[in-house]
Amino acid sequence: MEKRGPWTVTAKTKAFENPYIELHTYEGIRPDGAPGIYGVMSPKTYAILILPLFADGTTMLVGQHRFPLDNYSWEIPEGGSPKTDPPLDGAIRELKEETGLIAEHWREILQAETSNSVTDELAFGFLAWGLEEGEQELDGTEVVERKRLPFMAALDMVMAGEIRDLPSVAMILKAHYMARSGQLDPALSRAMLNGG
Known part of the structure; x- marks a missing residue:
């Protein structure tokens, strides 16, 4: 598990990649305590x-x-x-x-x-x-x-x-x-x- 500010990340998955970008999906616990998901696009x-x-x-x-x-x-x-x-x-x-x-x-x-x-x-x-x-x-x-x-x-x-x-x-x-x-x-x- 990883803390990202008020989020607790339980899993990180690379959803997509090409020569220019990567897209990661983070699963975990939102700030309100409910299960959550977050997507982050990362340029290379x-x-x-x-x-x-x-x-x-x-x-x-x-x-x-x-x-x-x-x-x-x-x-x-x-x-x-x-x-x-x-x-x-x-x-x-x-x-x-x-x-x-x-x-x-x-x-x-x-x-x-x-x-x-x-x-x-x-x-x-x-x-x-x-x-x-x-x-x-x-x-x-x-x-x-x-x-x-x-x-x-x-x-x-x-x-x-x-x-x-x-x-x-x-x-x-x-x-x-x-x-x-x-x-x-x-x-x-x-x-x-x-x-x-």
Whole structure:
């Protein structure tokens, strides 16, 4: 038996596995003393989030179809990275793959639990600046459109509900707060908030 907070776990079963995720079922005693069951989806990678920032105050979003909800989504560059690699290595790789960008400067600004009632996925979010443009290096599962726009236009998209991907929302809001509160380079903050 294992304690998980107020739950007592009596059995754990792997219900499903593929190259990307595992699904475990936990049986045991709920907090109210009744028998219970809990399912947890465990990605085999960390979620990696990157907000690229150009010196002129613009950023780059990526647009792609998302299979689970069968919708088209505008997001910051993001992806998965093996848990054996440092998250920054994954961020460098994902930014290049999805946008073609290479960044001179990196700063981790966010660690988050993506949906902690159903998954143990952990996310690491980075700002990237000092950008050099290049070619995308997409894998066979991706069709990704790029859109460069003012940072404040991306924030407007968040506030209008046009960006619904929660990691993107969190990163854009965090970067906006950091720019307004003096936590970023002053020139970069001015460019982000004023468009140059």
